[in-house]
Amino acid sequence: GQSLEQPSEVTAVEGAIVQINCTYQTSGFYGLSWYQQHDGGAPTFLSYNALDGLEETGRFSSFLSRSDSYGYLLLQELQMKDSASYFCAVRTDNYGQNFVFGPGTRLSVLP
Amino acid sequence: DSGVTQTPKHLITATGQRVTLRCSPRSGDLSVYWYQQSLDQGLQFLIQYYNGEERAKGNILERFSAQQFPDLHSELNLSSLELGDSALYFCASSAIAATGGLNEQFFGPGTRLTVL
Numbered sequence: 001g002q003s004l005e006q007p008s009e010v011t012a013v014e015g016a017i018v019q020i021n022c023t024y025q026t027s028g029f030y031g032l033s034w035y036q037q038h039d040g041g042a043p044t045f046l047s048y049n050a051l052d053g054l055e056e057t058g059r060f061s062s063f064l065s066r067s068d069s070y071g072y073l074l075l076q077e078l079q080m081k082d083s084a085s086y087f088c089a090v091r092t093d094n095y096g097q098n099f100v101f102g103p104g105t106r107l108s109v110l111p
Numbered sequence: 112d113s114g115v116t117q118t119p120k121h122l123i124t125a126t127g128q129r130v131t132l133r134c135s136p137r138s139g140d141l142s143v144y145w146y147q148q149s150l151d152q153g154l155q156f157l158i159q160y161y162n163g164e165e166r167a168k169g170n171i172l173e174r175f176s177a178q179q180f181p182d183l184h185s186e187l188n189l190s191s192l193e194l195g196d197s198a199l200y201f202c203a204s205s206a207i208a209a210t211g212g213l214n215e216q217f218f219g220p221g222t223r224l225t226v227l
Contacts, residue, residue, distance in 0.1 A: 002221050015124070025169075031214060033214060041220075042219060042220055043154070043203075044113075045215040045216060046220065048214045048215065090200070093167055096159050096161075096166035096167025096168075097142065097159055097166070097167055097205070097214060097216075098156055098167040098169055099156050100169075101153055104154075106155060110132070
């Protein structure tokens with residue numbers, strides 16, 4: 001089967017740094033994506049890692065370790081607008097783009 | 112605004128009925144994806160089309176079908192609807208179909224389906 005695990009909720013204060021972990025067990029692995037979704041909104045793409053290591057995009061960074069079947073999303077200098085749900089998703093095939101999504105982590109940023 | 116449009120925004124129907132959801136991808140994007148998001152199942156990939164052809168299939172029920180037309184818009188058909196089909200249905204599009212690339216998908220605003 002396919003399974004991804006993420007913490008269900010994370011709380012942090014403005015200006016802090018938070019790390020959202022994702023572990024996966026899938027039949028195939030071709031990359032790990034992260035998406036942000038505000039309440040009532042659509043998911044928006046944050047990052048994609050196909051190779052091990054850290055990718056940085058502004059305040060957000062994403063890390064992947066394929067040997068550990070593990071990745072994380074790092075959010076720095078948290079802002080109130082970062083309060084949202086964050087999903088990791090594994091691309092499981094190489095021909096198409098079949099992504100299996102994790103259950104999501106609800107991040108609450110407090111003033 | 113992602114550039115992906117979906118209609119209708121809301122749909123209320125009865126069990127046993129059939130509905131069609133429509134999606135127009137971003138200009139120039141050849142790939143279209145359909146997802147179902149419900150409270151108990153999370154975000155589930157249903158199917159991907161690339162330039163009119165089915166490219167990947169996820170947990171799509173046999174009662175559901177999709178197609179992508181020559182103008183690249185896509186439709187998701189849901190038939191013999193059940194209460195459990197009530198969910199938010201997202202369409203997404205991307206420029207990349209095969210290996211490599213950023214794998215960034217742009218999601219539409221979704222269609223909220225309520226089956227009574």
